[in-house]
Amino acid sequence: MNDTVKYVLDESRIPKHWYNLMADLPSPPPPVLHPGTMQPIGPNDLAPLFPMALIEQEVSTAREIEIPGPVREIYRQWRPSPLYRARRLEKVLQTPAKIYYKYEGVSPAGSHKPNTAVAQAFYNRESGIKKITTETGAGQWGSALAFAGALFGIEIKVFMVRVSYNQKPYRRALMETYGAQCIASPSDQTNSGRAILAQKKDHPGSLGIAISEAVEVAATHDDTKYALGSVLNHVLTHQTVVGQEAMAQLEMAGDDPDVLVGCTGGGSNFAGLVFPFLGAQLRGGKKRRIVAIEPSACPSLTRGKYAYDFGDTAHLTPLVKMHTLGSTFTPPGFHAGGLRYHGMSPLVSHCKQLGLLEARAYRQKEVFDAGVQFARAEGILPAPEANHAVKGAIDEALRCKQEGKSQVILFNLCGHGHFDMQAYMDYFSGKLVDLEYDESELAMALAGLPSVKAA
Amino acid sequence: MNDTVKYVLDESRIPKHWYNLMADLPSPPPPVLHPGTMQPIGPNDLAPLFPMALIEQEVSTAREIEIPGPVREIYRQWRPSPLYRARRLEKVLQTPAKIYYKYEGVSPAGSHKPNTAVAQAFYNRESGIKKITTETGAGQWGSALAFAGALFGIEIKVFMVRVSYNQKPYRRALMETYGAQCIASPSDQTNSGRAILAQKKDHPGSLGIAISEAVEVAATHDDTKYALGSVLNHVLTHQTVVGQEAMAQLEMAGDDPDVLVGCTGGGSNFAGLVFPFLGAQLRGGKKRRIVAIEPSACPSLTRGKYAYDFGDTAHLTPLVKMHTLGSTFTPPGFHAGGLRYHGMSPLVSHCKQLGLLEARAYRQKEVFDAGVQFARAEGILPAPEANHAVKGAIDEALRCKQEGKSQVILFNLCGHGHFDMQAYMDYFSGKLVDLEYDESELAMALAGLPSVKAA
Numbered sequence: 041m042n043d044t045v046k047y048v049l050d051e052s053r054i055p056k057h058w059y060n061l062m063a064d065l066p067s068p069p070p071p072v073l074h075p076g077t078m079q080p081i082g083p084n085d086l087a088p089l090f091p092m093a094l095i096e097q098e099v100s101t102a103r104e105i106e107i108p109g110p111v112r113e114i115y116r117q118w119r120p121s122p123l124y125r126a127r128r129l130e131k132v133l134q135t136p137a138k139i140y141y142k143y144e145g146v147s148p149a150g151s152h153k154p155n156t157a158v159a160q161a162f163y164n165r166e167s168g169i170k171k172i173t174t175e176t177g178a179g180q181w182g183s184a185l186a187f188a189g190a191l192f193g194i195e196i197k198v199f200m201v202r203v204s205y206n207q208k209p210y211r212r213a214l215m216e217t218y219g220a221q222c223i224a225s226p227s228d229q230t231n232s233g234r235a236i237l238a239q240k241k242d243h244p245g246s247l248g249i250a251i252s253e254a255v256e257v258a259a260t261h262d263d264t265k266y267a268l269g270s271v272l273n274h275v276l277t278h279q280t281v282v283g284q285e286a287m288a289q290l291e292m293a294g295d296d297p298d299v300l301v302g303c304t305g306g307g308s309n310f311a312g313l314v315f316p317f318l319g320a321q322l323r324g325g326k327k328r329r330i331v332a333i334e335p336s337a338c339p340s341l342t343r344g345k346y347a348y349d350f351g352d353t354a355h356l357t358p359l360v361k362m363h364t365l366g367s368t369f370t371p372p373g374f375h376a377g378g379l380r381y382h383g384m385s386p387l388v389s390h391c392k393q394l395g396l397l398e399a400r401a402y403r404q405k406e407v408f409d410a411g412v413q414f415a416r417a418e419g420i421l422p423a424p425e426a427n428h429a430v431k432g433a434i435d436e437a438l439r440c441k442q443e444g445k446s447q448v449i450l451f452n453l454c455g456h457g458h459f460d461m462q463a464y465m466d467y468f469s470g471k472l473v474d475l476e477y478d479e480s481e482l483a484m485a486l487a488g489l490p491s492v493k494a495a
Numbered sequence: 496m497n498d499t500v501k502y503v504l505d506e507s508r509i510p511k512h513w514y515n516l517m518a519d520l521p522s523p524p525p526p527v528l529h530p531g532t533m534q535p536i537g538p539n540d541l542a543p544l545f546p547m548a549l550i551e552q553e554v555s556t557a558r559e560i561e562i563p564g565p566v567r568e569i570y571r572q573w574r575p576s577p578l579y580r581a582r583r584l585e586k587v588l589q590t591p592a593k594i595y596y597k598y599e600g601v602s603p604a605g606s607h608k609p610n611t612a613v614a615q616a617f618y619n620r621e622s623g624i625k626k627i628t629t630e631t632g633a634g635q636w637g638s639a640l641a642f643a644g645a646l647f648g649i650e651i652k653v654f655m656v657r658v659s660y661n662q663k664p665y666r667r668a669l670m671e672t673y674g675a676q677c678i679a680s681p682s683d684q685t686n687s688g689r690a691i692l693a694q695k696k697d698h699p700g701s702l703g704i705a706i707s708e709a710v711e712v713a714a715t716h717d718d719t720k721y722a723l724g725s726v727l728n729h730v731l732t733h734q735t736v737v738g739q740e741a742m743a744q745l746e747m748a749g750d751d752p753d754v755l756v757g758c759t760g761g762g763s764n765f766a767g768l769v770f771p772f773l774g775a776q777l778r779g780g781k782k783r784r785i786v787a788i789e790p791s792a793c794p795s796l797t798r799g800k801y802a803y804d805f806g807d808t809a810h811l812t813p814l815v816k817m818h819t820l821g822s823t824f825t826p827p828g829f830h831a832g833g834l835r836y837h838g839m840s841p842l843v844s845h846c847k848q849l850g851l852l853e854a855r856a857y858r859q860k861e862v863f864d865a866g867v868q869f870a871r872a873e874g875i876l877p878a879p880e881a882n883h884a885v886k887g888a889i890d891e892a893l894r895c896k897q898e899g900k901s902q903v904i905l906f907n908l909c910g911h912g913h914f915d916m917q918a919y920m921d922y923f924s925g926k927l928v929d930l931e932y933d934e935s936e937l938a939m940a941l942a943g944l945p946s947v948k949a950a
Contacts, residue, residue, distance in 0.1 A: 117874065148873075187874050216923055217867055459913065464668045
């Protein structure tokens with residue numbers, strides 16, 4: 041039997057540094073702007089929200105940022121995560137391609153999110169912070185920060201997008217088990233939340249709204265900071281442990297990938313896998329195809345505009361240049377709640393503009409077809425978000441079959457779907473259907489983008 | 496920070512043999528009897544239910560049984576599983592004890608069950624079998640066999656205890672994702688099920704009833720065999736990969752356990768951890784305390800009678816000598832569905848009779864208190880069954896604190912609780928209460944034990 045092969049690194053091979061793509065880009069991304077002055081923001085503008093160590097990482101151009109000892113110690117609980125060769129899936133697909141996947145579902149919270157949650161909780165504790173607010177979509181990020189908060193004795197308050205809060209009560213139970221507080225957003229606890237509820241009492245919520253609520257609480261409480269689970273440079277940088285380990289593991293396997301695939305919501309699991317490879321390419325290494333997969337119902341990279349926009353709905357954040365559907369855009373309630381964000385990480389967006397990566401959008405049903413096919417072959421049940429990457433990798437493998445090419449495909453299986461079983465139940469009962477966004481709402485959201493002269 | 500330490504073995508250290516305790520016992524357990532003749536059964540009596548290779552293992556007295564290559568290849572997906580030192584928990588408890596746990600939740604189905612499911616599916620496929628029936632309580636076993644069936648192309652039909660079927664719909668969804676069929680038991684698909692439903696239309700079911708249904712289908716269909724997830728010798732033997740790995744990992748850690756703890760339903764995760772250590776002891780090695788933890792609402796080891804009894808409710812199985820609450824006993828619907836069995840593995844029962852192990856029963860609420868304390872310290876959310884072992888280990892650590900002893904405690908964290916979040920929700924909302932069995936029902940069930948003259 042040509043069975044699944046697992047590549048395991050010794051824990052001495054947990055990366056000692058995070059990799060910062062900023063050091064190798066041919067040009068820097070456009071600056072972050074203060075929405076009042078339209079001038080580039082400085083570290084002090086962010087000080088109410090983040091500890092200074094994270095602000096420094098956000099603007100750093102150093103190639104390597106040392107991972108603090110206590111963070112590496114906690115990483116040891118699940119890192120290095122395994123890299124698998126999906127031989128059983130290859131056999132089912134009858135493809136000459138080699139399919140590898142990095143599996144981040146082995147973390148206590150079940151996804152890649154603890155890679156940055158632990159780091160962020162550490163820096164907050166170092167600066168004496170006792171409370172952190174955040175938002176969460178599907179709950180992967182909220183439960184990761186709840187886990188990290190439990191380790192460092194930090195109180196965590198999570199604003200969870202209401203549609204996910206209702207769809208995924210068990211994610212909430214997980215956060216509560218870790219000792220965090222979880223609130224459906226929009227809530228009546230903030231001005232931003234109350235303003236939305238006044239317009240629409242049963243508003244399903246969105247990541248943009250939940251961010252507004254979490255930012256508002258942090259900005260108005262001295263003892264409280266805010267944490268974001270994706271989008272920002274420092275978050276993407278923390279995730280590069282994924283790609284660094286994958287490089288070492290593929291070296292063990294004697295293979296070098298031709299195609300890298302990841303799913304994109306805010307961009308962090310994708311960047312975590314591909315940035316170390318992209319950096320090597322930018323320093324003169326092998327050119328690889330890099331493919332970002334997003335949901336067709338929230339298609340920031342494939343249908344959004346590359347423009348300055350707010351990160352949140354209530355416009356409490358600075359302006360960042362990114363692929364955006366407009367901060368007022370509310371995507372339909374599909375199951376991959378972690379991908380329901382109107383914007384894309386500025387760094388990933390910049391790479392797209394530089395022609396360093398491709399983007400592709402899939403519908404919900406075809407993505408679950410792929411996830412079930414994967415689960416039956418490989419035994420691991422992927423999260424709905426990860427199913428996008430699975431589908432992307434399968435399509436690449438089928439292309440290889442058609443072209444008779446034995447390429448090497450690597451994708452990030454960023455989390456398991458144990459807390460998303462309602463989605464699978466809906467899939468099997470035929471209730472899971474493709475959802476489309478409202479074209480006129482998108483047009484209106486795009487028309488409402490803030491007007492910004494080039495800085 | 497004295498953080499959690501993980502001990503990882505290279506995949507070359509996956510055991511090459513299963514360990515069979517029968518080889519080292521001072522006396523063999525009493526024979527299995529044919530209920531018609533009251534004579535010891537022979538291999539042919541079991542042939543309608545199991546492939547011959549498994550029947551041979553069931554009666555083998557060889558110390559080592561070689562693990563077939565294809566089974567070891569599949570084990571590589573998640574084995575060797577990690578052994579952790581729970582330093583964060585030790586710190587919370589302020590205990591001088593060292594607490595280690597073997598974590599079996601890393602398997603694709605989330606528990607120790609695939610260790611035997613893969614082996615059983617392999618031997619069935621080798622003998623040309625295309626369909627297997629089984630029963631499941633909480634669904635850990637059913638999903639493990641569904642996973643193994645998907646790998647070997649075997650059709651799996653699972654009779655799931657109705658109370659669990661209703662409490663845990665997501666476990667069912669997992670089995671269906673793997674391609675298995677899952678039926679609430681008692682069902683109208685078998686004579687055994689119909690007889691129970693005729694007595695009580697809304698019967699909550701029990702493992703004993705579900706076993707009757709699965710056995711009946713296998714016994715009446717030539718192309719179908721039956722698989723059991725615990726209790727039998729060969730199943731316990733397959734689980735000894737757990738204890739063998741733990742021995743090697745503790746050697747890496749430079750420690751030798753004084754106390755071993757596991758939860759017991761049918762006995763397989765417990766035996767898997769402790770039998771290799773017990774064997775070493777029986778061959779003249781160190782004497783250790785071995786503690787079995789069971790639910791006080793289904794207390795076969797602490798309140799049951801050591802007697803010949805049927806393994807199922809409809810009396811389709813042979814008679815085995817074990818600690819039993821009587822085959823008609825229906826335990827209340829507590830959350831640790833995997834521990835809701837009227838009997839105990841004959842081999843574990845025999846060890847208890849020989850004074851080789853202790854047993855202790857806990858109530859549901861205190862067990863969840865322990866599980867939540869563990870999750871907050873260690874980040875891993877245990878299954879309700881595993882919470883029993885957690886509570887047992889914590890109590891031992893607190894005893895060490897009281898006695899000022901720095902003993903080494905090892906327990907088996909046999910699965911994660913991702914599919915049991917309703918139990919945690921009930922716990923936090925105050926709905927999870929201690930359940931008691933009906934004393935008069937127990938008395939009646941014990942009075943109804945078959946009368947067997949010593950063979």
